[in-house]
Amino acid sequence: MQTSFDCLPCFIRQAIDASRVFALDPPLRERIVREVLSWAAEMDFNRPPAIIGGRIHRRLREITGEDDPYREAKSLQNRMALRLLPRLKEEVAGADDPLWMAARLAIAGNLIDLGVNGEFAEEDLLREVHSALSGPFAGPREAFRREVERAESILYLADNAGEIVFDGLLLDRLPPGRVTVAVRGVPVLNDATLAEAEEAGLTGRFEVIENGSDIPGTLLEECSPEFRKRFADADLILAKGQGNFETLSGREEKIIFLFKAKCAVVARRAGVEVGTSVILGTRL
Amino acid sequence: MQTSFDCLPCFIRQAIDASRVFALDPPLRERIVREVLSWAAEMDFNRPPAIIGGRIHRRLREITGEDDPYREAKSLQNRMALRLLPRLKEEVAGADDPLWMAARLAIAGNLIDLGVNGEFAEEDLLREVHSALSGPFAGPREAFRREVERAESILYLADNAGEIVFDGLLLDRLPPGRVTVAVRGVPVLNDATLAEAEEAGLTGRFEVIENGSDIPGTLLEECSPEFRKRFADADLILAKGQGNFETLSGREEKIIFLFKAKCAVVARRAGVEVGTSVILGTRL
Numbered sequence: 001m002q003t004s005f006d007c008l009p010c011f012i013r014q015a016i017d018a019s020r021v022f023a024l025d026p027p028l029r030e031r032i033v034r035e036v037l038s039w040a041a042e043m044d045f046n047r048p049p050a051i052i053g054g055r056i057h058r059r060l061r062e063i064t065g066e067d068d069p070y071r072e073a074k075s076l077q078n079r080m081a082l083r084l085l086p087r088l089k090e091e092v093a094g095a096d097d098p099l100w101m102a103a104r105l106a107i108a109g110n111l112i113d114l115g116v117n118g119e120f121a122e123e124d125l126l127r128e129v130h131s132a133l134s135g136p137f138a139g140p141r142e143a144f145r146r147e148v149e150r151a152e153s154i155l156y157l158a159d160n161a162g163e164i165v166f167d168g169l170l171l172d173r174l175p176p177g178r179v180t181v182a183v184r185g186v187p188v189l190n191d192a193t194l195a196e197a198e199e200a201g202l203t204g205r206f207e208v209i210e211n212g213s214d215i216p217g218t219l220l221e222e223c224s225p226e227f228r229k230r231f232a233d234a235d236l237i238l239a240k241g242q243g244n245f246e247t248l249s250g251r252e253e254k255i256i257f258l259f260k261a262k263c264a265v266v267a268r269r270a271g272v273e274v275g276t277s278v279i280l281g282t283r284l
Numbered sequence: 285m286q287t288s289f290d291c292l293p294c295f296i297r298q299a300i301d302a303s304r305v306f307a308l309d310p311p312l313r314e315r316i317v318r319e320v321l322s323w324a325a326e327m328d329f330n331r332p333p334a335i336i337g338g339r340i341h342r343r344l345r346e347i348t349g350e351d352d353p354y355r356e357a358k359s360l361q362n363r364m365a366l367r368l369l370p371r372l373k374e375e376v377a378g379a380d381d382p383l384w385m386a387a388r389l390a391i392a393g394n395l396i397d398l399g400v401n402g403e404f405a406e407e408d409l410l411r412e413v414h415s416a417l418s419g420p421f422a423g424p425r426e427a428f429r430r431e432v433e434r435a436e437s438i439l440y441l442a443d444n445a446g447e448i449v450f451d452g453l454l455l456d457r458l459p460p461g462r463v464t465v466a467v468r469g470v471p472v473l474n475d476a477t478l479a480e481a482e483e484a485g486l487t488g489r490f491e492v493i494e495n496g497s498d499i500p501g502t503l504l505e506e507c508s509p510e511f512r513k514r515f516a517d518a519d520l521i522l523a524k525g526q527g528n529f530e531t532l533s534g535r536e537e538k539i540i541f542l543f544k545a546k547c548a549v550v551a552r553r554a555g556v557e558v559g560t561s562v563i564l565g566t567r568l
Contacts, residue, residue, distance in 0.1 A: 030329065
């Protein structure tokens with residue numbers, strides 16, 4: 001999707017927030033803010049906003065030599081999610097439609113993002129998950145099931161740490177032996193990489209591949225040739241999170257996006273209200 | 285005051301909003317947004333944010349050849365305020381402390397800003413004014429009175445159209461024969477110029493001078509030499525609105541600011557919560 005003028009304030013905020021995580025001192029923080037402003041001044045608004053997000057983090061890694069300052073937060077998010085997992089598994093198993101419940105929970109897992117600033121009590125987190133499940137939702141249940149059952153090969157694009165544990169619930173309900181999970185190739189924000197997929201217990205049960213890129217989304221031209229081939233060969237792509245929607249919506253491949261529309265620009269593009277959980281396909 | 289990173293999103297919003305008023309087509313709108321981003325990338329953060337506001341409007345006047353697209357809105361704001369004036373005069377006359385009531389009303393007049401998008405009914409507007417009077421407020425009543433009574437010459441820096449009608453209430457309560465009113469020298473946003481001071485009925489009753497500048501505030505180095513001399517010679521400056529606070533706070537002259545803190549950056553600088561009406565002096 002295109003970048004909106006409304007994304008510009010968000011770029012600045014991302015630069016400031018990330019500067020804090022990378023523990024930049026004020027002169028360096030000012031430098032990165034100025035750089036982001038000049039990138040934005042020259043940027044191609046026809047390209048997705050996630051590109052600037054990726055560029056901010058790439059630059060911060062260069063400036064600081066720090067590879068993954070979100071590592072600890074990601075691990076915390078995974079641990080929080082793992083503690084909930086047994087109860088969530090029971091809920092899926094007991095649901096009228098386990099596949100659909102697992103898909104809804106996989107989207108709800110995005111709320112673990114909130115956990116960056118502190119450890120939630122298990123009960124509080126479970127309450128948040130249930131509240132997410134009862135929130136606004138848009139998605140075609142039967143078309144989703146049909147596409148998932150029909151696909152000989154599914155490429156599942158994961159999103160954040162923590163959330164990737166919830167993804168396990170949905171992955172377990174997909175046709176066995178047909179699924180590959182893809183994670184970011186380089187740490188960016190709290191996005192899941194191979195390390196987080198391992199922590200979440202996915203590597204033992206599924207083939208997990210890296211996409212070769214450091215964009216918080218899936219920008220194919222920046223992904224590895226191996227990943228691009230897997231992407232092209234898959235019957236169906238399941239793409240989690242806003243970043244993947246930003247970078248892949250409008251493509252020709254058969255992609256089903258599963259995400260919560262967290263900002264006005266993405267919500268407008270998806271045709272829903274902000275805060276809506278969405279299952280939306282390129283060809284549904 | 286300095287420009288905060290938090291001002292940057294606001295610059296973008298100002299450029300987009302002003303593009304709409306100047307009726308720019310999408311390519312020109314994109315051009316001005318890109319220009320604002322590159323100015324911001326190079327700007328001196330030690331200088332006040334109002335500079336970028338002024339520069340945006342200067343550029344839009346250059347691009348479009350349009351001198352004052354806010355003219356009609358300003359006239360509407362003045363007319364709305366003038367309709368309320370008789371009742372507000374009665375309220376001041378009947379108040380326990382007419383000077384203080386007039387000062388509070390002069391600040392409340394800023395809410396006419398809201399009227400840009402449509403004509404308010406008189407009763408609705410009066411309700412808004414009373415609600416503004418009962419909102420959060422910070423200011424030293426006795427020190428204000430003392431400084432006003434002591435000053436041999438007062439330079440009153442006006443702010444917006446509409447609001448300038450309310451300023452008349454306070455101007456009438458200042459020591460007669462000692463007051464000069466200053467307005468912007470060039471139209472910018474809905475700020476009051478000589479035309480709006482005339483509409484508000486001030487020119488007949490007070491000396492009204494122009495500051496020679498097109499900044500939505502008072503940036504002395506961009507004002508005319510005549511204005512600068514009047515500024516330096518005044519015993520007391522009464523400065524209305526956020527723009528004047530942004531550009532004049534921290535100076536050595538005796539200035540009393542009267543404004544509503546409408547954004548977090550200004551509120552923090554003034555030491556109050558957002559939404560507070562403030563009377564604050566450089567030497568109070």
